[in-house]
Amino acid sequence: MHTTSTFIDRLNAAWTTRNSLLCVGLDPDPAKFPAHLSGGPDAIFEFCKAIVDATADLACAFKPQIAYFAARRAEDQLEALIAHIRERHPEVPVILDAKRGDIGSTAEQYAVEAFERYRADAVTVNPYMGRDSIEPYxxxxxxxxxxxxxxxxxxxxxxxxxxxxxxxxxxxxxxxAAGEWNHTGQLALVVGATFPAEIARVRELTGDMPLLVPGIGAQGGDVEATVKAGRSSAGSGLMINSSRAILYAGKGEDFAQAARAVALATRDAINRYR
Amino acid sequence: MHTTSTFIDRLNAAWTTRNSLLCVGLDPDPAKFPAHLSGGPDAIFEFCKAIVDATADLACAFKPQIAYFAARRAEDQLEALIAHIRERHPEVPVILDAKRGDIGSTAEQYAVEAFERYRADAVTVNPYMGRDSIEPYxxxxxxxxxxxxxxxxxxxxxxxxxxxxxxxxxxxxxxxAAGEWNHTGQLALVVGATFPAEIARVRELTGDMPLLVPGIGAQGGDVEATVKAGRSSAGSGLMINSSRAILYAGKGEDFAQAARAVALATRDAINRYR
Structure with a gap:
């Protein structure tokens, strides 16, 4: 499946089969892990794996944030996590949140990192360096x-x-991004949930382009305003990300079930306004 | 020394003791390595170490580009390389070229990656996300x-x-960057050598702020125009980066000596216009 369908196809399929616009952000901070996971050599992988397995049927995407792994020499655990998602939950695309951005020859290396090493379905990129910094991906x-x-x-x-x-x-x-830069149809945009009027403006400018919307939950963005401002003509078009509110919903051995409960409530809250 | 002096102090000292504004960029591409290094398990480290040892007395800074390491699962070799520079050439500061940029809580993780894990003296950062994305560093x-x-x-x-x-x-x-964002005096700027008029404008706006200038050598920037446009009032103020022209100057067993010859010529060409 993965070799013949694009990221956008897979995202569309996940929106439908999951009936969900929820993207589960994986920002693993060991200081916040339940006590029984602390200190294990693969604690980051084990924590994220439990969250993934508990929420995969509720999520249209998973979004690991690479800084949390890189700060702890845990690139191998990030590789293992993405491999696990691809094997056990192949219908949920993986967005590597890395916010890369560099000249073409270096961007080629970052693309190898994201797409070959980690096998992510999509990667976040900073636009400051312009079109040729995006092209290699x-x-x-x-x-x-x-x-x-x-x-x-x-x-x-x-x-x-x-x-x-x-x-x-x-x-x-x-x-x-909606025009000349998108000649291959592979682009999407990040628009924060803290500014619904600006989500609406970006939606207006980009037709049905997928929008990744961080900022609900811990960052305070409003679900109703976000969905109403950002939904596409088909009532989808959004990957509404929540990280901390889901990951750290519980502190005990049942943390994954607590995470599932928050993910379910968030998915349903989002669906109420589609 | 390192615990009591700042990056800017160390850079100033290196400009003086080396009589050099040359920054040696470390963008290791194994496809371009000399045949005798190909295929070894630590080829990236060995290649970069040879370049570093051959050019350390000519360089005001080393700048490893992290994408070249990350694309090949070689983070351990990057750690070893920076540890080697700090041990053997402690007077040459290390700039981790990573172009990170994210919200505050994630930027804290990237800062740990750059400054604790890799122990870099400085890191490159993208300004698109604004002041609070820079502050954690x-x-x-x-x-x-x-x-x-x-x-x-x-x-x-x-x-x-x-x-x-x-x-x-x-x-x-x-x-x-020269004003309110620089309340701690830790900032510097990247300005490409391909645009001397713009280097001059940035110099005008920033006083004697250090400028990292990539783009001479393989990218075609002009040394004379760069130095005349960018030098500070003291005739320094620049980290003029060259990567590929130095790294791949030779293809034989004497590649490090070939790199040294190009580094020496580049340093001297720069000094001619200070």
Whole structure:
């Protein structure tokens, strides 16, 4: 299946078969793990595997954040985690949240990292260096590239909100991503849930392009406003990410069931407004 | 020495003791290695170590590009390489070229990766996500953060050249980096050598802030124009990076001596215009 369908196809299939727009973010912080997992050599893998297995039928995507693995020399555990998802939950695409961005020759190396080493279905990329910094990823025609557009953090406005000839910088990024940069149809965008009006604006500029929306849960974004602003014409089009609120819902041996309960409630809260 | 002096102090010392503004970029591509190194389990480390030992007295900094290591599961070789530089050439600061950029909680993880795991003296960071995406790195007060400003690739103009209220986006980044974002004095900027007029403009906006300038050598930037445009009032202020032209100067067993010859010629060419 994976060799013949694209990331966007697989995402569309997951939206339908799961009846879910929920993306489960995997930001494993060992300081927050349940006591019984602490200190094991593969604690990061074991923690994430339990979350994945408990939520896979509720998720349209999984999004491991690479910094949490790299800070702890746990690249091997990230590889094992993605291999586990691909083997046991092959219908759920994996987004490697890495926010890479570099000149073409270096971007080729980052694409090998994301798509060959980790075998991710899609990777997040920073647009600051422009079109030729994005192009090398598109050589993997069955994968996706999710460009930062409007980020959910307070400083996101510092540059993204600047007026560039009658529109804001993030709007320009959205137009480029929906236009000439997307000649292969592999692009999607990151738009933070903390700004529903801006999600609506990006939706307006990008047709039915998939939007990855972080910022609900711990970051405070509103589910109803996010869904109403961002849903596509088909009532999907969104990967609404929640990480900490799901991962750390419980602190005991039943942490994965606690995570499932939050994931289920989040999925259903999202569906209420589609 | 390392615990009490800052990245900027160490860079200043290296400029003086080496009489050099040359930064040697370490972008190891095994396909280009000399035949006698091919296939060894630590070929990446061995190749880079030979280059480092042959050029350390000519360099004001070393800049390993992490993608070349990550694409080949060679994080351990990157750790070993930086440990080698710190032990054998402690007077040459190490810049981890990683171009990270993420929300605060994730940026904290990337800072641990760069500064604790790899023990780099400085790291390159993308400014697109704004001030709070940079702040976590500054908690390591003896390290440096080198923000992308004007990059050397063709697509660099796509966003960086947009007019934002009477100045271009990269000028705004330069002003922010030289102003309120630099409250700890730990920032520097990346400005590509392919655009001397823009180097001059960034120099004008940033006083004597250190500038990392990639793009001479394989990317075609002009040494004379770069130095004249970018030198500080003291005739330094620049880390002029060359990677491929040095690394792959020779293809035989004497590749490190060939690299040294190019590094020496490049250092001297730079010094001619200080």
């Amino acid at each position: 598109l050589a993997w025609s069955d994968r996706g590239v999710i460009l930062l557009c409007r980020t959910s953090n307070p400083g996101g406005s510092d540059l993204q909100f600047l007026d560039v000839g009658g529109e804001r910088l993030f709007e320009r990024v959205a137009r480029l | 500054l908690a390591w007060s003896d390290r440096g953060v080198i923000l992308l400003c004007r990059t050397s690739n063709p697509g660099g103009s796509d966003l960086q050249f947009l007019d934002v209220g009477g100045e271009r986006l990269f000028e705004r980044v330069a002003r922010l």
